Amino acid sequence: MSVARPSLRLARRVAKVLARAVAGLWLVYRALDVAFPLPAAAWGFPAASPVVRAADGTPLRVGLSAAGERVLEGDRPPSPHLVHALVAVEDRRFYAHGGVDLRALLRAAVADVTRLRAAEGGSTITMQLARLVEPRPRTIAGKVVQIFRALQLEEALSKDEIVARYLARAPFGGPLRGAEAASRSWFGKRAADLSPDEAALLVGVLPSPTRRSPRRDAEAARARRDRVLDRMREEGLLDARACAAAKARPVRLVADPFPLVAAHAVARAGDGATSLDARLQAACERLAADVPAPDGVAIVVLDVPTGRVRALVG
Numbered sequence: 424m425s426v427a428r429p430s431l432r433l434a435r436r437v438a439k440v441l442a443r444a445v446a447g448l449w450l451v452y453r454a455l456d457v458a459f460p461l462p463a464a465a466w467g468f469p470a471a472s473p474v475v476r477a478a479d480g481t482p483l484r485v486g487l488s489a490a491g492e493r494v495l496e497g498d499r500p501p502s503p504h505l506v507h508a509l510v511a512v513e514d515r516r517f518y519a520h521g522g523v524d525l526r527a528l529l530r531a532a533v534a535d536v537t538r539l540r541a542a543e544g545g546s547t548i549t550m551q552l553a554r555l556v557e558p559r560p561r562t563i564a565g566k567v568v569q570i571f572r573a574l575q576l577e578e579a580l581s582k583d584e585i586v587a588r589y590l591a592r593a594p595f596g597g598p599l600r601g602a603e604a605a606s607r608s609w610f611g612k613r614a615a616d617l618s619p620d621e622a623a624l625l626v627g628v629l630p631s632p633t634r635r636s637p638r639r640d641a642e643a644a645r646a647r648r649d650r651v652l653d654r655m656r657e658e659g660l661l662d663a664r665a666c667a668a669a670k671a672r673p674v675r676l677v678a679d680p681f682p683l684v685a686a687h688a689v690a691r692a693g694d695g696a697t698s699l700d701a702r703l704q705a706a707c708e709r710l711a712a713d714v715p716a717p718d719g720v721a722i723v724v725l726d727v728p729t730g731r732v733r734a735l736v737g
Contacts, residue, residue: 452574461575465556468591469600471496475689481701483684485607492600493681494591495607499615500583501590504622505602507660508651509586512626514548515658517586522549522577523570549573549585555592590614595625596632609637611677619661620669623651641674648674684708688735698731700724707734 471494473486488494510517516524528545546554546569553572559565576585595605602625606614610621617625627647628635637644649670655661661669683689685704688697707722714720721737 452571455571456575459571461572461579462557465553465572465576465579465588468496468588469494472604476696477685477699477701477704478697479701482681483697483699483701483704484689485681487598488600490600491598493598493604493608494600495603497591497603497614499613500587501602501614502617502622504619504661505590505614505617505625506586507655507658508619508622508626509548509590509629511654511658511660512651513551513629517548518582520547522547522573547573548589549576552576552585552589552592555589593629594632595628596634596636599632608680609676611680618669618672619652619655619665620648620672623655623669624648624674627651637674637676641676645674685735687737688732698726698733699735700733704734704736707736711736 469492470488470490472488472492474482474495475484476482485493485495514524514527516526524545524547527547530545550569550573553569553576557568557572559568580588590602592601594600595602595608599605599608602614605625605628606612606617606621609625610617612621624637624644624647627644627650628637635644635647652661652666652669656663656666684701685697685699685708688699688704703724707724711720711722719737722734723732723736724734725731726733
């Protein structure tokens with residue numbers, strides 16, 4: 424008993440010191456949270472590119488945003504397959520931590536010391552969103568600020584909101600900003616409609632989007648896609664049968680994801696909606712292309728009762 428009592432007293436003292444340290448850190452965090460609130464950009468999404476649409480909503484022209492990027496707004500949440508691929512590869516404990524994964528940070532620190540270089544970052548999806556919202560140099564001080572912002576983001580937003588904002592801001596190479604723009608550019612479909620293989624290919628480019636673009640090397644992109652699919656299966660986010668089926672699919676990319684349709688009408692419209700009928704416009708453009716006229720041909724189709732222009736060529 425004489426040995427147990429001093430040990431018990433020491434344990435209590437250590438517990439008190441730790442409790443006070445935690446309470447102190449909590450008070451410091453609260454003070455900093457008041458002094459340095461989240462930037463306004465954290466609450467919203469990046470400014471979308473100007474889009475001119477036909478009367479039925481079909482895009483006729485997708486321009487570049489003020490930042491020189493192609494950013495598209497999704498009308499539905501991203502595909503669950505896209506979220507699963509992202510979590511499996513980038514942050515498998517995303518739904519368990521509060522913005523910072525201490526185990527991942529420790530593992531990254533050990534890897535960096537062992538390899539004598541910055542081999543791993545240990546950043547969670549929330550920390551990556553913090554860096555996208557508020558870019559900072561990749562220094563120790565920058566990492567500390569990133570961690571602080573990640574804690575704030577986790578308090579302010581739900582996990583689904585964090586993922587949605589990350590996918591809306593993540594770069595996918597060239598002018599493509601956000602999963603919606605990348606999905607439309609590569610697959611000609613909305614991010615909400617991505618299949619497991621398409622979602623895995625898209626997530627596979629994230630570590631180095633410009634160098635890993637599937638338009639540069641489709642086979643290399645397919646190999647990375649298959650590794651992402653394997654991770655999804657290992658994490659229980661995709662069953663073995665669906666994984667095998669997804670890996671069997673070839674990489675198919677659309678040739679012209681953002682065609683300029685109705686150039687003259689689009690130039691007049693500027694930004695927003697038009698009265699054009701997308702199918703009728705396409706038919707008139709095909710007709711004009713087939714007419715052997717040395718000086719070109721002009722076609723105007725009007726809806727007589729309303730006077731609205733339904734197609735305009737030349």
